[in-house]
Amino acid sequence: MNRQPPPLFTATTLLGGPLPAAAQHAMAVSGTGPVSDVRSLMTGRPAATIPHSTPADVLTAIATAALARQMWSQSSAGCRRNVLAGLHTWITRHRTYLCALLAHGSGLCGADATAESRDARRTVRHSRTRPDPLAFIRRQPPQPPGTVATHADDCRPLVSLLEAAVPALLNGSAVISHVSPRTAVLAARLCAAATASGLPPGTWQMVVAAPGSLTAAVLDEHVDTVVPRCCPETTPGTRRPGLLVVRHDANLRTAVTQARHACFGRAGRGCTAAPLVVVHDRHHDALLSRLTATAARLPAGAMSCLPGSRPSESFAHFVRCVTADGPFRPVLTGTPRPDISPYLHEAVVATAALDPELPATVPPGPLALVMRYSHWSDVLALARHTGRHTTLITNARSGYLTGQFACLAANDIHINRHPRHGQKAAIL
Numbered sequence: 001m002n003r004q005p006p007p008l009f010t011a012t013t014l015l016g017g018p019l020p021a022a023a024q025h026a027m028a029v030s031g032t033g034p035v036s037d038v039r040s041l042m043t044g045r046p047a048a049t050i051p052h053s054t055p056a057d058v059l060t061a062i063a064t065a066a067l068a069r070q071m072w073s074q075s076s077a078g079c080r081r082n083v084l085a086g087l088h089t090w091i092t093r094h095r096t097y098l099c100a101l102l103a104h105g106s107g108l109c110g111a112d113a114t115a116e117s118r119d120a121r122r123t124v125r126h127s128r129t130r131p132d133p134l135a136f137i138r139r140q141p142p143q144p145p146g147t148v149a150t151h152a153d154d155c156r157p158l159v160s161l162l163e164a165a166v167p168a169l170l171n172g173s174a175v176i177s178h179v180s181p182r183t184a185v186l187a188a189r190l191c192a193a194a195t196a197s198g199l200p201p202g203t204w205q206m207v208v209a210a211p212g213s214l215t216a217a218v219l220d221e222h223v224d225t226v227v228p229r230c231c232p233e234t235t236p237g238t239r240r241p242g243l244l245v246v247r248h249d250a251n252l253r254t255a256v257t258q259a260r261h262a263c264f265g266r267a268g269r270g271c272t273a274a275p276l277v278v279v280h281d282r283h284h285d286a287l288l289s290r291l292t293a294t295a296a297r298l299p300a301g302a303m304s305c306l307p308g309s310r311p312s313e314s315f316a317h318f319v320r321c322v323t324a325d326g327p328f329r330p331v332l333t334g335t336p337r338p339d340i341s342p343y344l345h346e347a348v349v350a351t352a353a354l355d356p357e358l359p360a361t362v363p364p365g366p367l368a369l370v371m372r373y374s375h376w377s378d379v380l381a382l383a384r385h386t387g388r389h390t391t392l393i394t395n396a397r398s399g400y401l402t403g404q405f406a407c408l409a410a411n412d413i414h415i416n417r418h419p420r421h422g423q424k425a426a427i428l
Helices: 021-025 055-073 075-091 094-107 110-128 157-170 182-194 213-221 250-269 284-296 310-325 376-383 398-406
Strands: 035-039 044-051 147-151 175-181 202-206 226-227 243-246 276-279 348-351 368-373 387-391 412-415
Touching: 021 182, 021 310, 035 182, 044 094, 044 182, 044 412, 055 175, 075 094, 075 110, 075 157, 075 182, 094 110, 094 157, 094 182, 094 250, 110 157, 147 157, 147 213, 157 175, 157 182, 175 182, 175 213, 182 202, 213 376, 213 387, 243 250, 243 376, 243 398, 250 284, 250 368, 250 387, 276 284, 276 376, 284 348, 284 368, 310 348, 310 412, 368 376, 387 398, 398 412
Parallel strands: 147 175, 147 226, 175 202, 243 276, 243 387, 276 368, 348 368, 387 412
Antiparallel strands: 035 044
């Protein structure tokens, strides 16, 4: 069950220094796959060298998990809860260190990293108290212990790992989590902490691979159960971003607050991000003015980084193109800010037209695309091209509105509150 750690697995002091043996053994990598050099998203300095898993590594990990599961599934429910209690204690004790990992590895700003750490502790604590652990994912009946595959989200790496793995571990299952090279060090240290708390080695392992790769497909094909991500990765040009609608009867203060979270929270990179803000004629000018003022006061850290990286450059290029060639006009004016120089774009742009082809072209990033509408039917027409997360700012009854989205992709509708960054997936 104990295999030799791959020789190319290294981490610099930015990510806590060399990994302990337990952390390296948790990674299902043999060193025969490609290698990624990970740089800090905060400083740009080298942070880690991460080898990728191969399909052969996945099959080895599944065999290891099957052996470890035999021991873990026979332990009592109280023993399993004690192990997770130890993991909760470790996360609480090392929250400052975890925030540093989230900053350098995932590019989360201070506020987002703190929220991620807090949500991680809440996830473990709530899962331990539920009598039906797998119901935590979406009220599914308990499954017999097996080997469960999960998929981490780089925008919220800590919580996405825990909210899928903890219920399965409490059920007596073994877990193999698919992580990206950027999340690998955080995931490995989390596994090592769980092992130190009493989890049998091999019960929780990590597969390092890019989303949509052959390795990830092999993992999903050969395990007993798959916990998918809330919104799977899409190819460029097919994205379905979230939608925030400000109706005629909305509270303007609530609308501005929720639009700020929807457009700029975690740099607009989560699947719940809603860069499309559709506002009724009655509130359009006032909301545009207030949201512009809010965006102008955002600290550099609120952009959640990616400084100097290719994603931020390509995103800024998109914004410059859409304001130069399209019907959008920038409305945020002022002097350039050196503290957010990688984001050389206007954070708020506006248009008078609802373009149904626009949602698929919007890349993830901190941006508010404010659009005006006069008729509710125009909103429903646009919603045919947006994703499953929709926020409605209104004083109307939820039952009156949500039924009108029944035949659309939007099946996670929130009234007057933007959805939290969380996984709402079912056990397949």
